[in-house]
Amino acid sequence: MSVAFDNTLDLQVLTARLERVHGLSQGDRAALERLPLHKAVIAPGGTIVWAGNPADRCAIVLEGIAFSYKLTGSGGRQIVNLHLPGDLPDLQSLGLGTTDTGVTAMSPCHVGYVPSDELSALCSRRPSLAAVLWRETLLQAAIVREWLLNIGRRDALAGLGHILCEVVMRHRAAGLTSDYGCRFRATQTALGDMLGLSTVHVNRMIQELRRDRLIAWDEGHLTVLDWGRLCTLSDFDPAYLHIDRGPHAS
Amino acid sequence: MSVAFDNTLDLQVLTARLERVHGLSQGDRAALERLPLHKAVIAPGGTIVWAGNPADRCAIVLEGIAFSYKLTGSGGRQIVNLHLPGDLPDLQSLGLGTTDTGVTAMSPCHVGYVPSDELSALCSRRPSLAAVLWRETLLQAAIVREWLLNIGRRDALAGLGHILCEVVMRHRAAGLTSDYGCRFRATQTALGDMLGLSTVHVNRMIQELRRDRLIAWDEGHLTVLDWGRLCTLSDFDPAYLHIDRGPHAS
């Protein structure tokens, strides 16, 4: 299930993304691509990272889409972020030593695992790389803060629309689509766990978006039919995603 | 309103905290305390950091308690974190160049401002300091993720209790109290904006906690009367606060 080979090609998913959103020096890029990598393919619903584990390795999503989540004592699940190819879903474990979140695959996922100590060592040797990963952490945090608004201060319809807008925008930013549609295979239960809603209500909200010709969504392909109107309805402003390249831009 | 003097004493609020929760080398500590600092006193409700500003400076809470927030298009406010003495409420601006959140004082606040470029430069020169601030970012992010549970997957009473537990724990971690009580002057409207609740409902939940002898709260002083029971009720587990010192511990 887990193999180590020549990793350069796989790790390019990560470096290309870091290059695109944060800028990345040639040296940092080369160093990253020389990291040892264990690959795994995880089926939908399968676990990529166990919560609370001693974090001796750091995951990289190479293909597919995953989410991280936390559980309440009473068994409730809250999904706290989505992860597209090139994302480091348990980056926090590098600094904190453990993960408070579990990560599971939403679609079939190709995942790479890098030894934490190797990545840490690389960060020590290359402060500019550490800066990029720090910035990546900040970006993830900004997304979580926006999700707080989805749940706390937007109604169900707007929250759902906002998530869908974000998903499309992040696919665009990752170069995975060029229009306002993308692959997105999420169960309605998962959507509910992102938004603090019940499955039943998510279902009705999706139907409402469909009925109003704001989205089309079938066979795991999501299309936003009226981007402007959906953004307005959802109070969506992509600024928090920092799609524009950061201060390290070349 | 804003003065620059000898800052060592003021900056010790920051360094002492970083030392306590992340560990901090003597050199990093000394370097930090040599930073130029502009001080300001902000009245409750006053603005510490404007949202979306070009972030040319970085704030440090020296005394008092503040919160950061985001606004929805329809005027709703969502508070996304609290900040105690020693916290860097707009740390994200260091990496991202702007802040998506505004920061306002909840109690009378003494605030220090450090020029962003000076702090950035220091991070470049001292990777171990950058690592500490990165870790601080991770810690803040972990708190926000926990808040997502408060709003999304806990009922109003548990969410409120959870916030109160967190407030007390963070005061303890900051050495501002040694028992299960602390100063906490928050309006019920603010509490509502942390939890995605209306002021009226917050009021009723507080009364319920009082009636059940779980908390006492008057004159801006909060006391948890039955820590164990409140933790159970609120599903509170302080692990996410990482009170224990991290990997840099001496």
Next chain:
DNA sequence: CGCACTCTTGACCGAGATCAACATTCGTGG
């Protein structure tokens, strides 16, 4: 074939919102 998962729909319920009124405190200006 049968079970498990997901989507869908309907009926009903309840946690929390909204609206409105009043009390209290406090700062501010006359």
Next chain:
DNA sequence: CCACGAATGTTGATCTCGGTCAAGAGTGCG
């Protein structure tokens, strides 16, 4: 010094958004 208004806390009445419960249909897998 007092009148005034602005915040805040409190309470009651009513409403609604979204939850819960239940059942059926479609799909995929062992």
